[in-house]
Amino acid sequence: MKKIAIKRDIFIKIGLILLSLFLLFLFIWLGFSFYSMQGGNEYLIPIINLEEELDRKVAYESLNREGNYLEYRYKIVTYQIAFEEDKYVLYAYAYDFLDSYEDIEDAKFVYELDKDKGKFDFETLEWGQPFYITLRYRVDKDFNYFIDYSVSLLKKFISGELSMDSKGEFTIKRDMNNWEIEVLEPVILE
Amino acid sequence: MRLLNNNKFLYKNRMKKTGRFLTIISMFVLLPLFFLIISSSIIEAACWCNGTTRVCDATDTCKTYQYNPREIDCIECTSSNGWDYCVEGRDGGATGWIYECCKNEYTYDYNSPYCTGDDDDPIDDDDDDDDPIQCIICTPLACLDPVTSSAPVNPPFSATDYFLDNLYSCLDGEGCDPRTTRYTDCYEILSPQPDPSILPHHELKETTLGFVSETYTGAGRYSIENGDIKDDRVNDGLPIINVEDTGDNEFYMEATFKDGDQIIEAVYFWFSKSSEKPVTPKVIDLDGVGGNAPKTQNDESFGFMLHKEGNSWIPYIGSGEKALDVWKKASYSNNIFAVKGPGRQDMVNVILNQNNITVTDSGKKVVVKSSLSFKEKSSPYSLLDVLKGGKYNIWLMANDTFGFTPHDNYNYLPNNARNTPIKNAIHNKWITNERIRYYNQWIDSGEDWNIDFESPNIENFTIGPATYGKTIVSVAWQFVDDIDFSTLVLNILESEDSLVPNPIVLQKIVSDGGATYIDSKFPFNPPMFSTDEEVMKNLNIGHLNYNLNKYAIKMSGGTGNVRKMQLELDLGEVGQGYLYFYLTAFDKGGNVARGGYVKLDTRDWIVTYGGLLYSAGGSDFPVRTLIEGRDEEPLGWSTKNPPLNDIKFAYADLSSELVGEDIEGVIPVSPVKSVDTLNYHIPSYSVIDVSSYYNSLKAAFEKRKDSLNIVKPFGENVGTISGLLFQFHIANQGVPTQERIALIEAPANLTVNSDFNCNGKGIIFVNGNLTIVGKIVNGKTEKDACIFVVKGDVTIDYDGPVSGNEMAYDQINAYILADKITTITKEVKTYTSYDAIYVNGGLHSLEGFVIGRNLKIQDRLRFPALVVRNNSKYGVFAETLFGTEDTLQTTEVGYK
Known part of the structure; x- marks a missing residue:
């Protein structure tokens, strides 16, 4: 049986080449990410991963970007409000729940609002009165944002979902900064 | 290389083995599977020829039909691509005929028999798979209990509140163009509320x-x-x-x-x-x-x-x-x-x-x-x-x-195509099981x-003379409540037994808003007032039950929450004392207004408007404490001329403050009205214990007698005086008229008849009792002065009415100093009015006063029975007679 002798240098060279390629990849990847996440160049725009019943059961009416803020606006109706020491607990459903559900029991959800993140006198609400609730999230383009953006960009690239012609979305998780309520004309229920 | 060849060999062998294995597997697995599939397709047919015998599925209605047509029971047949050729018929039936085993109905068309409804028949629209697709219009479910298609009649809410929009729906068949979704609207079936x-x-x-x-x-x-x-x-x-x-x-x-x-x-x-x-x-x-x-x-x-x-x-x-x-x-x-x-x-x-x-x-x-x-x-x-x-x-x-809460009203229904839409519709309409229909x-x-939580008030609870009748008083008050008056009871108590000698008679009731019930106990004999709390408690004053509370009157009902009420009561010849009027009123909530009581002072009272009424033994004469603004001048006060016309009512009580410095063992106290009048006390520089005015003043007079122009118009040993003090025909006896002083000395009793006119200055010493019959007048009030110094008692007697039916004052224009008791007698004649006494001068008595004079109650409440008014002429005249050696009496001086 013939023994094949392999020189150690080869491994080192291969290692160095791979490392160089990896660093090159990192450089390109992160560099491209950093470049593209700057204003106007994004290939991906952020959306908040709400992971809450409100978002699962109510389709937001609008998603606006105001500076560093993302605003989600939902049109809902409450049927019960509980006042706790530091929060309001809304028992609610989507205003247009019939578009998605046959039975309102499936559309109901509970959502908590921190009292220190917004102000509203719920005693002014009529029974069955719909309102817009706007949830505002601050999204700074900081290091966390860069990491989220870069990773998402790479994933989209690998999966082939990344398009140079249109902007995709990527999900981030942030805490809500404040909320706001805008009351709509009441629906008169006898 | 050998090694590789060997491997190829081995590989080929393996491949061969594998091929065999697959062949076996195919034979034992695939072939049965194939037959299974074939047989399955056969089994799907309801009737078929198994090669020798017609076989039908037990559940199908399967008949065998002859071509011509004639039904025959083919017991042996051959299968031929859907057609069955009968090989042998039962009971020698013909062979060679063409038969069809049909699940359904059999028919034929020329030489082509076929089974109606089978999939391969040439007829359209026979409900088999080869039919062309037709438009089938759907019909949604109808409204059945617990819903209805009829709109409610006169429902509590709008009919739309019971309306279940698009409760049921269905979609037209595939052959329809367009396919339409069709709906059924229903209403809930109403239930009348309790x-x-x-x-x-x-x-x-x-x-x-x-x-x-x-x-x-x-x-x-x-x-x-x-x-x-x-x-x-x-x-x-x-x-x-x-x-x-x-x-x-x-x-x-x-x-x-x-x-x-x-x-x-x-x-x-x-x-x-x-x-x-x-x-x-x-x-x-x-x-x-x-x-x-x-x-x-x-x-x-x-x-x-x-x-x-x-x-x-x-x-x-x-x-x-x-x-x-x-x-x-x-x-x-x-x-x-x-x-x-x-x-x-x-x-x-x-x-x-x-x-x-x-x-x-x-x-x-x-x-x-x-x-x-x-x-x-x-x-x-x-x-x-x-x-x-x-x-x-x-x-x-x-x-x-x-x-109540419709949300869960239909949850008892099982879920199905009819009920589930109802439940969903109700859920969606009422949102939650906490919402009330x-x-x-x-x-x-x-x-x-x-509901009445506010207690009523009794305001302006007053008792005063009525505007008519000499013995009638008016008891008035005002009931004030936030809601309404219910009932009141009036209790009347007397301070002395038989103070009211005859039962009190109700003359008149006036009540704003009327009264629906009056329980009057008039003519009424008042029970006795007592300072004993237990006795008073047992009287149950204010109780609505007459068996427990001997009230005078109970009144209920009428309208209005502010009610002026008035009773006019005839007290008759009421004596000297007090009547207590208790008023207890209830609003409709049973809240009590206790007006307390108003004490009607039925005693005659006196006024010493700067005059002196001195009693060495102290005084208990009824006097009034008058407050300007509160106490209104009684009707007729200003027309009582004299003496009230120039006495301002509010000040009539001023000199009622007497200081008895000579009361043994009693330290003089501040006058009752000191705070109001800002008065002050001028102490005497020497106080002499006067044991006898007669002795002291007679002695003083004797010392000065010779220096005076004394005349004796009535001579010596006088027992009665009447007429003028100075007869005009009597000569001045050598002294000027304005300086002469009449001296009358009565060694025993002296009677002053009612026609006596003190028309000058006189000093009368009475070594016994003095009786004044009715009055003493002056010729010139501002100058004439008579001073009586009496060793015994003084009696001021009555002498018929001064004037008609209206009370007037008997005038005593004199200054009287008595060592013993001074008595003002009661008028006992039956007059419409009794007269009061007006002393224009002063009264001193070392043993006290008995004021028997009383007025009819209506006058009594308005006018004093005795008025003693100071006149400075006596002071000047007394100094002339007795000098200034002694301070006889201290008096209070005040201003208002």
Whole structure:
């Protein structure tokens, strides 16, 4: 049986080449990410991963970007409000729940609002009165944002979902900064 | 390389083995599978020829038909691509005929027999798979109980509230173009709501003053004395007494709710001052989540609901406003819960014993006995005092199953194509099982309940002379309450036995707003007043029951919450003392206005307007304390001429302040009106204990006698004087008229007849008793002066009426100093009016006064029986007669 002798240098060279390629990849990847996440160049725009019943059961009416803020606006109706020491607990459903559900029991959800993140006198609400609730999230383009953006960009690239012609979305998780309520004309229920 | 060849060899061998293996597998697995599939396809046919025998599926109706047609039972046949050739018929039937085994009906068309309905027949529209697709228009489900296609007639709410839009739906068949979704709209089937009624039941137990109200709750006093509860709060449910155990003596309300078809799930009570239908929550908080702490939105209404939960009726009370206005579960223990006020404080306590709720008729009839209390639960002495008083309309409402919370009304139905849409539609319409359908179907029960927490007042309770009749007094007062007058009782007591010698007669009643009931006990003999509390307590003054309280009059009813009332009473020849008038009035809530009593001083009184009325033994003459602005000048005061016309009434009491410095062992006290009059006391520089005016003054006079121009117009040993002091025909006896002094010395008694006219200056020493018959007049009031110094008693007697029917003053224009008692006698003649005495000068008595003169009560209340008025002429004249050696008497000097 013939023994094949392999020189150690080869491994080192291969290692160095791979490392160089990896660093090159990192450089390109992160560099491209950093470049593209700057204003106007994004290939991906952020959306908040709400992971809450409100978002699962109510389709937001609008998603606006105001500076560093993302605003989600939902049109809902409450049927019960509980006042706790530091929060309001809304028992609610989507205003247009019939578009998605046959039975309102499936559309109901509970959502908590921190009292220190917004102000509203719920005693002014009529029974069955719909309102817009706007949830505002601050999204700074900081290091966390860069990491989220870069990773998402790479994933989209690998999966082939990344398009140079249109902007995709990527999900981030942030805490809500404040909320706001805008009351709509009441629906008169006898 | 060898190695590789070997490997190839081995590989080939393996491949061969594998091929065999696969072949075997194919034979044993695939072939049976193939046959299985083939046979399955055969089995699918309902009838077929198995090669020798016609075979039919047992469940199918399968017949064999001959071509011509003729039915024959083919027992042997061959299969030939859908056609069966009969090889041998039963019982020698023909062979060679062509037959078809059909599941359904058989037919033929020329030489082509076929089975109708089989998939391969050439006919369209025969419900087999080869039919062309046709448009089948669908029909959605119809409205069947518990829904209907008929709109409700005269429903409580708009018909749309019961409308179930697009309840059922279906889509036209595939052959339709376009395919249309078709709907059925339905209505819920209405259920009439329960009929409510209520019957307030008032307390039968009287208050301590015997008051009972059928329509009011009051705020009377609650106390415990010697272990006995005295609860004067009429119609208040606390302390709790079980209605069932007390024979309905207590205050409660019995409400009845009846439904015709469904069980009653909730009953409601609302009390409101407004006649507008109550606005109450649309939602009940069944899960304890949501809403604010309970409160009622104003202090002029309150209410509660009872919801049946299990075997209990749980009380709920209102909370919040708008979306937060929900029925919240009340804090309910020991059979009490509180309805909260606007400030979330306890406003009304509701007493509800579950045993007093009766459910009958399979839950379709509910009777609730409950009571209300406005006392604090923990301390029934105190009132909650939140709710405003007034008349409260009682509103009632009840919900049966249909009217309460519709959200869960149809959950009992099993899920299927008919029921599930109903359940979903109701869920979507009513959102939650806490929303009440008929939340506002309040019905005015027609019953009211009144609440009065404010005590009434008795104002301007006065007694004075009437405008007519000499013995009639007017007793007047004004009742003031925030709501309404109910009843009053007037008690009259006398200070002395037989003070009123004849029963008091009621002359007249005047009552603004009238009266519906008067229980007059006039002519009335007043019971005796006593300073003994126990005696007074036993009189039960103010009690409404005559058996317990001998009142003079009781009056009830009429209209108005501010009522002026007046009684005119004939007191007759009332004596010297006091009459006590007690007035006790009740408003309709049993709240008591105790006017206390007004003490009518029936004694004659005196006025010493700067004059001297001195009694060495002290004085107990009735005097008045007059306050300017409060005490109005009596009618006729200013026309009493003399002496009242120039005495301002408000100042008439000024010199009634007497200081008896000579009272042994008694340190003089400040005059009663010192604070008001800012008076001061001028002490004497020497006070001589005068034991006898007669002796002292006669001695002083004797010393100065010779220096005076003395004349004796009546001579010596005078016993009676009458006529003029100085007869005009008598010569001046050598002295100027203005300087002469008449000296009259009576060695024993002296009588001054009524026609005596002191028309000059005179000094009269009486070594016995002095009797003045009626009056002593002056010729010139500002100059003439007579001073009487009497060793014995002085009697001022009467002498017929001075003037007609109106009281007038007998004038005594003299200064009288008596060593003994001075008596002003009573007029005993039957006159319409009695006369008073006016002393223009002074009266001194070392042993006291007896003022027997009295006036008719009407005059007595207005005018003093004795007026003693100072006149400086006596001071000057006395100095002439007696010198200035001694201070005879100290007097108070004040100004106002």
